[in-house]
Amino acid sequence: MIAVVGASAAGLTAAQTLRREGYEGPLTVIGDEDLMPYDRPPLSKQILSGDWEPSKISLPCTVDGVEWRLGVRAVGLDVTGRRLALSTGDDLAYDKLVVATGVTPRRLPFGQELAGVHTLRTLPDTVAFKEELASARSVVIVGAGFMGSEVAAVASGMGVDVTVVDPLPAPMIRQFGPWLGDLVAKLHADHGVRMRLGVGVTGLRGEGRVDGVELADGTVLPADVVLVAIGSVPNTSWLAGSGLSLTDGVDCDSLCRAAPNVVAAGDVASWTHPVHGRRIRVEHRMNATEQGMAAARTLLGKGEPYAPIPYFWTDQYDVKIQAYGTFPEGAVPSVAAGEVGAGRFAAVYVEDGRVTGVVGWNLPRDTRQLRARIGEPA
Numbered sequence: 001m002i003a004v005v006g007a008s009a010a011g012l013t014a015a016q017t018l019r020r021e022g023y024e025g026p027l028t029v030i031g032d033e034d035l036m037p038y039d040r041p042p043l044s045k046q047i048l049s050g051d052w053e054p055s056k057i058s059l060p061c062t063v064d065g066v067e068w069r070l071g072v073r074a075v076g077l078d079v080t081g082r083r084l085a086l087s088t089g090d091d092l093a094y095d096k097l098v099v100a101t102g103v104t105p106r107r108l109p110f111g112q113e114l115a116g117v118h119t120l121r122t123l124p125d126t127v128a129f130k131e132e133l134a135s136a137r138s139v140v141i142v143g144a145g146f147m148g149s150e151v152a153a154v155a156s157g158m159g160v161d162v163t164v165v166d167p168l169p170a171p172m173i174r175q176f177g178p179w180l181g182d183l184v185a186k187l188h189a190d191h192g193v194r195m196r197l198g199v200g201v202t203g204l205r206g207e208g209r210v211d212g213v214e215l216a217d218g219t220v221l222p223a224d225v226v227l228v229a230i231g232s233v234p235n236t237s238w239l240a241g242s243g244l245s246l247t248d249g250v251d252c253d254s255l256c257r258a259a260p261n262v263v264a265a266g267d268v269a270s271w272t273h274p275v276h277g278r279r280i281r282v283e284h285r286m287n288a289t290e291q292g293m294a295a296a297r298t299l300l301g302k303g304e305p306y307a308p309i310p311y312f313w314t315d316q317y318d319v320k321i322q323a324y325g326t327f328p329e330g331a332v333p334s335v336a337a338g339e340v341g342a343g344r345f346a347a348v349y350v351e352d353g354r355v356t357g358v359v360g361w362n363l364p365r366d367t368r369q370l371r372a373r374i375g376e377p378a
């Protein structure tokens, strides 16, 4: 029996690939959400804005002969004995295992329990947040990464007073550095979103329900609702004591192998990228699909070193930002197509004389074409 733990993009793709590649044996997918697999990127975009009904984000679960165990959590793993402990009390024997348990939002060390304080990872999270946003006058978003930035764009379109707070000097700076970050900051300012950058959050105020956010400079921002969007933590606590190496998610080799007969895929997996020569972990939708496929093939003895060019996109207002490759801190961006002033451009990032990544701003075709330059001399 092959068991897949995690019923989302990576786990579903792994299950589909196993069948497509000829595996005919028993296949069980275990997922702790009550829902069949659905797509997460629209949560902070079309679902939050109300443009789409939730039914539109169901992933096509066209895979034969799967036993779906939904609403069930894996709580332990015995790699040597090939057994999974489940939240139902069952002890499940498997032959091969796919770990695809994704990540969980990081929480603030204070105030997170107050009513009105949200994180956003699941469909129920989004429905609950959307409901409160609809009657709120003000929202404070803690964290100016891609999620905080996307939610700021949607919330400002709903007529809510939006403030984004981040200790770093620009939004999405961790992904793309200060140059693009400054452009994103301007985009938000142009839409009336207040950016409180370079200052951290030190506390949440309110009794029972949040009513304010305290900043390190002494300011208190009024807040009817707060979204905490400060990154994620890999879901590996259930693997403690399993013997798997868990330095950054589930540590894997270049074929996505974490142990004999155990592979990992998606947001939870860090693997040795053959081109970069070091382990990386990618929290992007496209990687969940591609790595789900790669890991499944490895389990069937058809594996190859997994060497994708990472791809990521984000939608904010009428801007689609697309990114291929990697954006190390020292990489220098330069515009290679279009014009920044025209609101349509693509930029290549160069480090040590080589192109490491390409970012496009409302210029999909050129961005895709420039992707071929990654790894080449600048």
Ligand SMILES: Cc1cc2nc3c(=O)[nH]c(=O)nc-3n(C[C@H](O)[C@H](O)[C@H](O)COP(=O)(O)OP(=O)(O)OC[C@H]3O[C@@H](n4cnc5c(N)ncnc54)[C@H](O)[C@@H]3O)c2cc1C
Pocket: 005, 006, 007, 008, 009, 010, 011, 030, 031, 032, 033, 039, 040, 041, 042, 043, 044, 072, 073, 074, 075, 100, 101, 102, 103, 120, 121, 122, 147, 235, 238, 265, 266, 267, 268, 282, 283, 284, 285, 286, 288, 311, 312, 313, 314, 315
């Ligand atoms: C709001 C939002 C917007 C996003 N937007 C973009 C975007 O614009 N572009 C982009 O590239 N990416 C985006 N992403 C990231 C993308 O959705 C993820 O990379 C993708 O969902 C990863 O898929 P996964 O299957 O690896 O993990 P997940 O989707 O996290 O799925 C893991 C599943 O495993 C379950 N699980 C965890 N532990 C256990 C356990 N012990 N037992 C059983 N089940 C368990 C989890 O509940 C979950 O259902 C976004 C993510 C979010 C949340």
